[in-house]
Amino acid sequence: MDISDWRQKIDELDVEIVRLINKRAEAARAIGELKKTADLPVYEPRREQEVFDRVRKANPGPLADAELLHVYERIIDVMRTLQRRDL
Numbered sequence: 402m403d404i405s406d407w408r409q410k411i412d413e414l415d416v417e418i419v420r421l422i423n424k425r426a427e428a429a430r431a432i433g434e435l436k437k438t439a440d441l442p443v444y445e446p447r448r449e450q451e452v453f454d455r456v457r458k459a460n461p462g463p464l465a466d467a468e469l470l471h472v473y474e475r476i477i478d479v480m481r482t483l484q485r486r487d488l
């Protein structure tokens with residue numbers, strides 16, 4: 402494959418990633434609404450640690466665990482912001 406083939410692959414993967422991140426955001430928003438009803442805090446560090454542990458276990462590489470967790474820290478930060486925005 403040449404560069405343009407690999408870039409096309411990335412473009413296709415990005416469409417999937419965007420769809421999945423938005424599905425994750427839908428779930429986070431639903432959780433946010435339930436938290437609001439139950440008067441629970443948006444930030445739940447123990448749950449976030451579980452997510453990080455699961456992500457680390459699922460990591461097939463080539464990303465290092467620390468690199469993948471860096472991406473996930475941003476994703477979760479955005480999910481928290483979404484929950485607060487919708488409160």
Ligand SMILES: C=C(O[C@@H]1C=C(C(=O)O)C=C[C@H]1O)C(=O)O
Pocket residue numbers: 428429432443444445446448449452476477480481484
């Ligand atoms: C989505 C939740 O809210 C927050 C966001 C999380 C996430 O994006 O995985 C995890 C914990 C919470 O800090 C949740 O509580 O499950």
